[in-house]
Amino acid sequence: MAGVSFKTVSRVVNGEPGVSSAVTDRVREAAAALGYRPNAAATALRRADGRTATFGVLLEDAGNHFFAMLLRGIEDVARERGVAVFTSSTDLDFAREREMTAAYVARQVDALITAPSDSAGEHLRRVIAQGRRVVLVDRTLDGLDVPTVLVDNALGTRTAVDHLIARGHRRIGFLGRDPSIYTSRGRYAGYVEALTGAGITVDPSLVHREGFTGSSPRAAIERLLDLPDPPTALFTGQDVITMTAVSVLQRRGLSDRVALVGFDDFELADLLQPGVTVVAQDPRRIGALAAELALDPAGSGVHLVPTQLIERGSGEIPA
Amino acid sequence: MAGVSFKTVSRVVNGEPGVSSAVTDRVREAAAALGYRPNAAATALRRADGRTATFGVLLEDAGNHFFAMLLRGIEDVARERGVAVFTSSTDLDFAREREMTAAYVARQVDALITAPSDSAGEHLRRVIAQGRRVVLVDRTLDGLDVPTVLVDNALGTRTAVDHLIARGHRRIGFLGRDPSIYTSRGRYAGYVEALTGAGITVDPSLVHREGFTGSSPRAAIERLLDLPDPPTALFTGQDVITMTAVSVLQRRGLSDRVALVGFDDFELADLLQPGVTVVAQDPRRIGALAAELALDPAGSGVHLVPTQLIERGSGEIPA
DNA sequence: AGCCTTTACGACAACGTTGTCAAGATCTCG
DNA sequence: CGAGATCTTGACAACGTTGTCGTAAAGGCT
Incomplete structure (x- = not known):
């Protein structure tokens, strides 16, 4: 349409030098009129570096x-x-x-x-x-x-659990995801570090790690709260689990009695009653x-x- | 590596007929060993239908x-x-x-x-x-x-506003997004239809449509609640605005006094106090x-x- | 004017595939 | 055993670009 070879079109489109301004204009006009877009597949195929962007x-x-x-x-x-x-x-x-x-x-x-x-x-x-x-x-x-x-999942969790310990909690539940998930391991490690650092021994009955236990987070939280000596605080290792904990605590009327810190921030965490304290990431x-x-x-x-x-x-x- | 032409490789990879099982096996082995994947750019370029999947x-x-x-x-x-x-x-x-x-x-x-x-x-x-x-x-x-x-944005909104009207509300605020957004127009139309259908005239002072008013949803909600004759109910035309409304109502202690229905469901809507009634979509x-x-x-x-x-x-x- | 350089373009190969066609090998059947 | 059919494979073109090279035209210099 511009009366030039396709190579010249390629030059214009890629802004390569060595094309007269008259031809450049003609090519641009034709390209606009036809709605021409270079075929990215062909470009990627031919490019020296093979970049596809x-x-x-x-x-x-x-x-x-x-x-x-x-x-x-x-x-x-x-x-x-x-x-x-x-x-x-x-x-x-x-x-x-x-x-x-x-x-x-x-x-x-x-x-x-x-x-x-x-x-x-x-x-x-x-x-x-x-x-x-x-x-x-x-x-x-x-x-x-x-x-x-x-x-640093362990550090973030230590901060959270230390925060609870500083408020007098000794029986702190841990609700985490499957240990096959990298973040889940780090967070559990941080929990253990914080407790042992404060001289508290880890009570396995307060620990739920999905996949190990087999049960759902919701069932696990219920189980923890049903213990004869239930936790006074919970650490939840992911936003979805935190929301589940909020739900269970609310339903039991324990929202103001059992402390809760979760890993990951989530929308509306500040509008719940009480607001949910979290270790926030910046995704x-x-x-x-x-x-x-x-x-x-x-x-x-x-x-x-x-x-x-x-x-x-x-x-x-x-x- | 398999000692065959690249065309034969193409045949094996695409499951085309006419390749002996011995050769097929050799090619598959070589492909696995080399981690060979067909180049999608070349495939798309050559295919008759030009499909890129x-x-x-x-x-x-x-x-x-x-x-x-x-x-x-x-x-x-x-x-x-x-x-x-x-x-x-x-x-x-x-x-x-x-x-x-x-x-x-x-x-x-x-x-x-x-x-x-x-x-x-x-x-x-x-x-x-x-x-x-x-x-x-x-x-x-x-x-x-x-x-x-x-x-059907208008229908969904009518359902919501009718729901409020059925509970005795006459002064119902509308908080919507910019009318340049398609959904925003339909939702406003539904609001107007519901009100006029119930013989209520639309009070422009209760209507906020972002872009028209220029102010933020938060400021608009505050303004509505500060009116001498404030709305007894709010309809919010999008999840983000709904959350803003919840925030303002909570801060003013009006959560249990001013009714609220929002368009779009959102996480935790059921865990807020009170739970937030919504017109849910299934995105x-x-x-x-x-x-x-x-x-x-x-x-x-x-x-x-x-x-x-x-x-x-x-x-x-x-x- | 004559020669060299620069400018502006096009011809052509190549990227890694698929589609078409041809050809050799093998099978089938009378 | 031979003719035809079928099966298996490869050669080659083509997809729409970019990179390399060649070349005609224009410009610069003595």
Whole structure:
């Protein structure tokens, strides 16, 4: 339509030098009139560096507030740099994790940003060996030397449990997710450290770790509260479990009697009665940092994003 | 490595007939050993139908619970069918909307699933004219004959406002988003219909529509409650505004005095005091339906997903 | 004017696949 | 045992770009 070779179009579109301004204008006009967009598949295929300007993001659940905000953080950075983002949720299903990793690799993503399960080590190693960039968020795996963004789960939990201990609590329940989840292990470790640091022995009957016990968090909380010598405080190791605890405590009229601190902030935590004290993460920042590491060829190492204890009432109930 | 031509590899990988089982095994072994994955860019480039098994999803905010769940619904269906999903949030910024649409078109998505702004008509028309599949969710545009998934915003709102009227309320505040948002217009229309249907004239001083008024929802709620003759009930036209209303009412100690019904369900709505009555949508179903329409070449028309009034207490406070 | 440099373009190969076609090997059946 | 059918495989073009190179035209210098 502009009466030039397709190579000249390529030059104009990519802003390469060596095209007269008259021809440039003609090409631009024709491109606008036709709604021409370069075919990204062909571009990626031909480019020397093979870059596709695409990330693959693989998280547990894009419907969960924490991961949704993490995704927003990735998006924010990606959009600025013209990178498109594939997303998918695993729901902790390893088959899906493998399948989606393969799907992203087939689509030649420039980087895979993922919160891996413990089992992911093997296939991630292959992905890395093929020279594809991998960035880990929220969770990590031994022996994988890739840029990683984490929080100090043990430290955050220690802060929370110390906070409860300082208010006189000795019997503090722990409600955590399956220990096969990296964050869950760190949080349990922090709980144990805090208690032993204060000279309190860990009472296994106050500990619920999903997958070990088999029962649901709700049943576990009920069980703890039904003990002859029930806990005076609860630490919950994830937002969903925290909300479950709030629900159970409310239904039993114990909201103002049993202290509660949860890991992860969530919407409306301040509007509940009492407000829920939490160890907050900054998932948007975690995501943004991960995306920057994915874009920076020199990016490496483990980056810790700090957590913050937010007092809202539930964690300040004395023993 | 398997000692065959690359065409034979293609046959094995795609399960085409006419390859002996011995060769198939050799190829599979070699592929496994090398971690070979077909290059999706090359495949898409060469395929007769040009399919990329990729969707582009463009919503307002993946961090908002409604859109996050909508995205999950899309993901659920997409994964089943081997489709990868690009996601991006516009935050109502039209420049981003255009930019990301172009980015998805360049990447040859099989379908663009989007909640369009009013301004998107022009560029979407071009995208459709180029033969690319477009599916609208949550919002629609006149003169775009594409598969669409909506809820009946006016009906849902009428149900909510009728519910308040049935409990004796006559002065019912309306707190909505910018009328440039499709859903916001339908919800306001439903509010007006319900009131006039009950013989109540709409009092403009009880109506806040962001963008018209200029002020924030929080300021608007404060203003309404400060009126000499304040509303006895509020209808809030979106989850974020509902949460703001809960916050203001709580701070003023009016939670048990002023009735409240909100559009959109949200987490913890049942754990607030009182529980928040809402007109709930089923965003996951909306997303799943949209994805199915995107995959089905025969999919067309406007599909309405029903809303449901969930009574939790705040909407049952009498005048 | 004659030569060299620069500018502005096009021709062509290549990226890694799939679709088409051809050809050799093997099987079937009278 | 031979002719035809079928089965298995490879050669080659093509998808829409980018990178390399060639070349005609224009410009600069002596």
